[in-house]
Amino acid sequence: MAREIYQAIVDGILVGGVYALMAVGLTLIFGVLDIINIAQGIMVILGAYLSYELAARLHIDLFLGLLVTVPAMFVIGVVIQVAFIRPLRGRERTSMTLLVTYAIALITEGILYQVYGPSYRQLTASYVISSVHIFGFYLPYIYLYGFALALVLVAALYMLLYRTRFGRSVRATMQDETAARLVGIDTNRVAAITFGIGIGVTAAGGMVYGATSGGFNPNSGYDLISRLLAIIILGGLGSIGGALVASVFMLTLESLVDVWQPQWAIVVFYAALVLVLVIRPTGFFGRSAVRAQ
């Protein structure tokens, strides 16, 4: 039994890294723009398809392909923000952004269905199925690389937000958009770039998801969005590091429950969310704490 528990913890941490890659963009977008991006799930899948195109047609390595897919997704994010999000103003802005991002999800899904059909795709590479043997456990390289990538991305986003002039603009916009505008910050530009970054980093999550999920099709995004939202709420809305911590915490918990009673895994996942929020309503790294950093 002890071995099963250790295995479950290892699995939870590794899978948590994959979910962190998918969640950081979502929490960044919410933190800066107050937007719940319902399209995050389909953006993950879009990222997976872009990686698939590069790998299957051009034989470009999955990680190397991120040099193309991340900028491509960044551009897509900027276009979405400028064309569909920016025009929304007024009291109903939040609810309208929910509708708009949902519409974007449906449109993107429809386009992917037209292009690829419903058949499943899988990203493959030698490191997807090979693993390293450490302390009696086989650790798949794809999960190890994915976890390392999550750490790098979180660190890079921290550097961007807290060590650059653009980061100061972003944090000023997070704290008070009107005040930021009054001191000369181009908040429209900040919003567009931030949304672009949020979607861009999702390309990395899409690539790792596409290699580890057992197959994806245009519909696969729907199963993701509720978990990703739970993760960013638990981590503290807007907290990049919180998304990573919450991903690892939630997926490890789910993996542990899986050892005894898998049918309870999802129940415990969301019960843990409720419990933590009762004790700490702002999540692990609450929003006020995030903005004060």
Added chain:
Amino acid sequence: MRPNLPWLPKRAFALTGTAVLSVGVLAACSSSSSSSTSASSSASASSSTPITIGASLSLTGDFSADGQAYEKGYELWASDVNAKGGLLGHKVVLKILNDNSSPTQVATNYTTLISADHVNLTFGPFSSLLTAPADNTVAHYGYAFVEGAGGAPSVFTSSANEADHNIFDVSLPIKDEMVPFVNYIASLPTSQRPKTAAYPMADDPFADPPVQLAQQELQALGVKTVYSKIFPEEVADYKAPADQVAATGAQIVVLGSTDVPTVSAFMQAFEQQHYTPKLFIAAAGPDQGAAFISVVGKGNAVGMMVPDGWYPGYDSASSKAVVNEYVAKYGGTASGVNADVAEAYSVGQVMAEAVAATGGTDNAKIISYLHSGVTLSSVQGPVKFDSLGENNASAAFVFQWQDGGTQFNQVLPSNSGGSVPIIATKPAWTS
């Protein structure tokens, strides 16, 4: 306070645009419909009132791969019927609505098809999960519900079907699907019989009953159960349950799966854990033809087994004709034809025989006829319904990917016509 900017026109634009966009997309995607008239070359058919047949299919959502294969099967059948003059001289028109794999939407769709579109006949949706709620509606209107993918025991014992006896599943009853596999294990000399088995199952009315029956019977044969758990279908990642199975080192894995990704994820995790079970059979997934091979790869597919009542190499003239027609119309190879296509085609064939025999589309007469004990024919083989609509004439087979993942062969029962020798030990993973 926001600065007083002239934002109203933009907001109005955004509101209108969003509303139009949402409504348009929802209309296009969530409840999209398609009518296929499958143009007939027959003059007599085009000159008469068409017979409209309604079906709800999962063209999007979790079952979209199967739903779209079903759509092709229905359309192939309608095309063939119309090419021969239609049903009783009436052209067949299919009215297909998309249920987005939703048990709620499927019931709504059949209400629409029957009460608003006034279809003459109904064909079933994909999966047991959707057939049961759909039948509550269809039975209420007194329609015969001929289907090919609602084989879970819970479908036949639903209150609606027990009251109206209107469900007719043309495919193999799923509970007994694994019996040939169990019989194969029983036929092995005790010294060669696998000693341990694992039974991971997705929480699904289709996937679990055959696996649970197999577990019960294998245990009776002395095969020790080392893992038997049901995991949610919306699990975050299959790595944890798959790793647990791998840790047991079970010689047999009987996977209660509903789709390709579940099987693929288990295969991938097993390979990562350097574990290859001696025998690996899944309730669904390997039967998806090219859709399965493209995800798991040809090499890894070798030795993978799946129970079913039909495969593309099925030795029947009508089956071969449909396979050839499918390949000609949609491309690919015969081995890549999805079993869903044959199931859907069989639905049409059975309904056509009932319409011909009763001389019209009176659903009460059709229900009575299908319960009369008559044996019908389909591309999947003979069809004969019991009192709850299960096809008791169908035979269970087990199929296996062989020859480097290029051939999907019938291997069990080993003494059945058409069976080739089974690969008794699954080769190591080849990625």
